[in-house]
Amino acid sequence: MKDIPGKTSDGVNILIIGSGGREHALAWKMRQSPRCEKLYIAPGNAGTAGLCENITLNIKDNQAVVDFSKANDIGLVVVAPDDYLAQGMVDALTAASIPAFGPTKAAAELEWSKAFAKAFMKRYEIPTAYSKTFSGLDSALAYAKAQPLPVVIKADGLALGKGVVIAESYDEVEKTLTEFMKEGKFGKSGKTVVIEEFLKGTEVSIHAFCDGKTAKLFPVSRDHKRVGDGDTGPNTGGMGTIAPIHISDELLDQVLQLTVVPVMQGMIEQETPFSGILFPGLMVSKGGVKVLEYNARFGDPETESYMRILETDLVDVMLACVEGRLAEQEIVWSEEHVVTVMLASEGYPGEYKKGFPILGIDEAEKDASVVVFHAGTAVKDGKVVTAGGRVLGVSAIGSSPDEAKRHAYEAVRKIQFDGVQYRTDIGAFWEI
Numbered sequence: 001m002k003d004i005p006g007k008t009s010d011g012v013n014i015l016i017i018g019s020g021g022r023e024h025a026l027a028w029k030m031r032q033s034p035r036c037e038k039l040y041i042a043p044g045n046a047g048t049a050g051l052c053e054n055i056t057l058n059i060k061d062n063q064a065v066v067d068f069s070k071a072n073d074i075g076l077v078v079v080a081p082d083d084y085l086a087q088g089m090v091d092a093l094t095a096a097s098i099p100a101f102g103p104t105k106a107a108a109e110l111e112w113s114k115a116f117a118k119a120f121m122k123r124y125e126i127p128t129a130y131s132k133t134f135s136g137l138d139s140a141l142a143y144a145k146a147q148p149l150p151v152v153i154k155a156d157g158l159a160l161g162k163g164v165v166i167a168e169s170y171d172e173v174e175k176t177l178t179e180f181m182k183e184g185k186f187g188k189s190g191k192t193v194v195i196e197e198f199l200k201g202t203e204v205s206i207h208a209f210c211d212g213k214t215a216k217l218f219p220v221s222r223d224h225k226r227v228g229d230g231d232t233g234p235n236t237g238g239m240g241t242i243a244p245i246h247i248s249d250e251l252l253d254q255v256l257q258l259t260v261v262p263v264m265q266g267m268i269e270q271e272t273p274f275s276g277i278l279f280p281g282l283m284v285s286k287g288g289v290k291v292l293e294y295n296a297r298f299g300d301p302e303t304e305s306y307m308r309i310l311e312t313d314l315v316d317v318m319l320a321c322v323e324g325r326l327a328e329q330e331i332v333w334s335e336e337h338v339v340t341v342m343l344a345s346e347g348y349p350g351e352y353k354k355g356f357p358i359l360g361i362d363e364a365e366k367d368a369s370v371v372v373f374h375a376g377t378a379v380k381d382g383k384v385v386t387a388g389g390r391v392l393g394v395s396a397i398g399s400s401p402d403e404a405k406r407h408a409y410e411a412v413r414k415i416q417f418d419g420v421q422y423r424t425d426i427g428a429f430w431e432i
Contacts, residue, residue: 010034014075014078020376020388026078029310047377069096082108088105110263114194124262126259181193203282227239242426279294342375356418358384373395405427405428
């Protein structure tokens with residue numbers, strides 16, 4: 001292996017960018033690696049503080065991250081959130097000869113611009129919902145009101161997982177488009193919108209490790225986006241995940257050949273090779289698979305589930321991606337099942353209060369099958385308190401889906417904070 005900064009023998013100093021449950025799960029897994037020397041996270045949360053060093057760093061400034069990495073002999077930076085990929089953090093680190101896990105700004109446009117992604121999918125004949133893109137409110141309204149209901153409206157840019165509305169009425173169409181395009185609900189991200197047909201079927205999450213040339217699929221998982229049981233209520237960043245979802249070898253090959261391989265090839269053609277995590281959200285129906293959207297990073301809360309069943313050293317896999325040698329890296333996954341239930345603040349995904357003490361985490365983790373990942377937490381007066389919309393991800397493994405679900409909800413019931421809300425049906429449906 002070539003010499004890289006931060007290596008002492010085979011050890012590497014690592015910096016993780018981010019503060020949510022995804023980042024806590026990555027830190028939890030990387031801390032287990034014999035390759036991991038010093039582990040930093042910026043800014044981290046109350047959970048990561050027990051695994052690594054939370055640091056205060058202006059992560060909106062790429063140069064500040066470069067300077068910290070140089071000063072602390074960092075050999076791997078994991079850029080986890082979408083907005084820091086979109087600001088070109090990987091580009092800046094790479095230009096400074098600091099190994100960074102994640103796609104470049106140009107490659108990550110698959111996520112930070114829905115309009116770009118739809119045009120990319122059309123160009124490379126990737127199956128997806130029929131859509132049109134609009135930058136003018138009047139034309140968007142006229143088109144959307146001529147479509148059959150429900151109709152899907154997506155903010156073009158990043159919107160914390162909340163920029164997708166499935167409008168069930170034309171009044172909701174008008175309200176959504178006005179909020180996005182006129183009132184600036186998501187700032188510049190909503191000034192352009194994609195309006196697309198509503199697809200019926202089963203939604204699944206696909207992840208792939210990528211090194212610019214090679215892609216290797218994770219087991220299939222399922223996220224639960226709606227806030228309420230039975231997939232009711234508004235979309236959220238995700239209320240829970242299950243894995244692995246069993247799909248046929250034929251369908252899995254279809255997923256790879258139709259939704260992942262064309263991206264790898266297309267990005268090479270555009271001279272923006274894709275490295276890091278490619279995460280297409282898919283709709284599976286009798287007609288096959290169609291891409292709902294592309295993400296360019298680990299999903300959240302999918303990561304909280306995936307890290308429980310990944311057996312291979314995550315640091316080894318990430319360095320293989322960064323160094324372009326993923327083809328020779330074996331990746332092994334456990335045969336166990338995993339259920340992750342998100343505990344959220346009252347009012348989420350709308351307005352919510354924070355600062356409430358959280359009780360019962362230690363009690364929940366007395367079950368050896370359970371890990372509680374912190375998403376939106378902080379420490380105040382020596383106590384762990386709520387600090388976000390999604391607060392904790394309670395993750396449990398089991399030899400069967402029912403066992404994993406039972407352990408997860410037994411742990412969930414041990415945790416309390418004012419206004420806690422969660423779905424009670426995560427893990428109820430495992431078949432496609």
